[in-house]
Amino acid sequence: MHKRHVVCSRGYSYEDCQATADWLLAQAAVRPQVAIVCGSGMGGLADTLKDQVAFNYKDIPNFPLSTVPGHAGRLVFGTLKGRPCVCMQGRFHLYEGYPVQKITKPMRIFALLGVETVILTNAAGGLNQDFKVGDIMIIKDHLNIAGFAGNHPLVGPNDDRFGVRFPCMSDAYDRDLQQLALDVGQDLGYGDFLRDGVYCVVGGPSFETIAECRMLHKLGADAVGMSTVHETIVARHCGMRVFALSLITNKAVMEYDSEEKANHEEVLETSRVRASQLEKFVSNLVSRIKPSKLSNS
Numbered sequence: 001m002h003k004r005h006v007v008c009s010r011g012y013s014y015e016d017c018q019a020t021a022d023w024l025l026a027q028a029a030v031r032p033q034v035a036i037v038c039g040s041g042m043g044g045l046a047d048t049l050k051d052q053v054a055f056n057y058k059d060i061p062n063f064p065l066s067t068v069p070g071h072a073g074r075l076v077f078g079t080l081k082g083r084p085c086v087c088m089q090g091r092f093h094l095y096e097g098y099p100v101q102k103i104t105k106p107m108r109i110f111a112l113l114g115v116e117t118v119i120l121t122n123a124a125g126g127l128n129q130d131f132k133v134g135d136i137m138i139i140k141d142h143l144n145i146a147g148f149a150g151n152h153p154l155v156g157p158n159d160d161r162f163g164v165r166f167p168c169m170s171d172a173y174d175r176d177l178q179q180l181a182l183d184v185g186q187d188l189g190y191g192d193f194l195r196d197g198v199y200c201v202v203g204g205p206s207f208e209t210i211a212e213c214r215m216l217h218k219l220g221a222d223a224v225g226m227s228t229v230h231e232t233i234v235a236r237h238c239g240m241r242v243f244a245l246s247l248i249t250n251k252a253v254m255e256y257d258s259e260e261k262a263n264h265e266e267v268l269e270t271s272r273v274r275a276s277q278l279e280k281f282v283s284n285l286v287s288r289i290k291p292s293k294l295s296n297s
């Protein structure tokens with residue numbers, strides 16, 4: 001009981017999430033079916049929403065703040081090809097010093113807004129040697145190594161109003177949405193740079209050593225990044241469908257004689273180069289997702 005009180009008082013309780021959702025519902029007329037989280041340098045996606053109502057994170061009650069270059073810190077409501085959406089122009093990462101419950105709180109707020117589908121995007125380093133910089137990887141599964149050791153967003157008292165104590169994750173990434181994304185990619189002529197694979201989350205903020213990259217690749221990861229997995233787990237816990245993609249912004253350094261060095265500038269530059277194609281890809285995907293219930297917006 002005492003422990004529950006401590007967790008609630010930190011601002012992650014059902015009531016805290018509901019208060020933020022109610023505040024947003026009172027400010028914005030759009031009732032979003034789809035929530036989109038923009039990865040590093042991919043915030044331009046949010047600018048493509050029509051009839052926008054946008055909030056700076058600092059003005060939203062009980063919302064975290066973005067601290068990373070390439071993450072603007074705005075929540076944008078609007079429509080994408082006529083579909084009501086909400087877009088996070090900037091996300092939160094463990095390395096910013098936030099507890100994992102805080103960086104995933106927006107997922108719970110989205111569920112309370114009535115969102116059915118979450119689309120997560122990220123920048124990631126390519127571990128799969130067949131991948132090239134600029135490839136888009138549809139995430140089919142993840143490795144949550146920190147989660148094995150207890151740094152997991154669902155640690156703590158479970159509130160059944162969100163979801164069950166022991167949620168299944170073998171279906172974390174919706175297979176129908178993966179197939180739909182492949183179809184969309186083919187239709188757009190993106191076949192040459194569309195891949196699928198396993199994403200591994202690490203804590204960051206340092207990029208990986210050569211030995212770490214080799215280890216993660218041997219463990220089955222095709223790409224490595226610092227986000228997305230925690231959001232996926234919480235979104236699934238709340239019953240939302242998840243589609244996620246990685247833009248391969250750099251090749252993970254796997255050889256000791258390599259002169260390459262991972263850096264955030266390259267990440268942002270690759271995102272900039274692929275920005276308009278990513279926007280097209282996500283907006284076409286959104287337009288082809290079938291809502292499970294009719295929206296009143």
Ligand SMILES: O=P(O)(O)O[C@@H]1C[C@H](O)[C@@H](CO)O1
Binds near residue numbers: 038068226
């Ligand atoms: O928010 P994402 O996962 O796209 O950001 C990645 C991981 C780090 O925040 C940053 C490193 O360049 O990009």
Ligand SMILES: Nc1nc2[nH]cnc2c(=O)[nH]1
Binds near residue numbers: 251
């Ligand atoms: N951990 C990690 N995150 C990234 N985000 C973009 N590229 C990378 C990378 O190489 N490693």
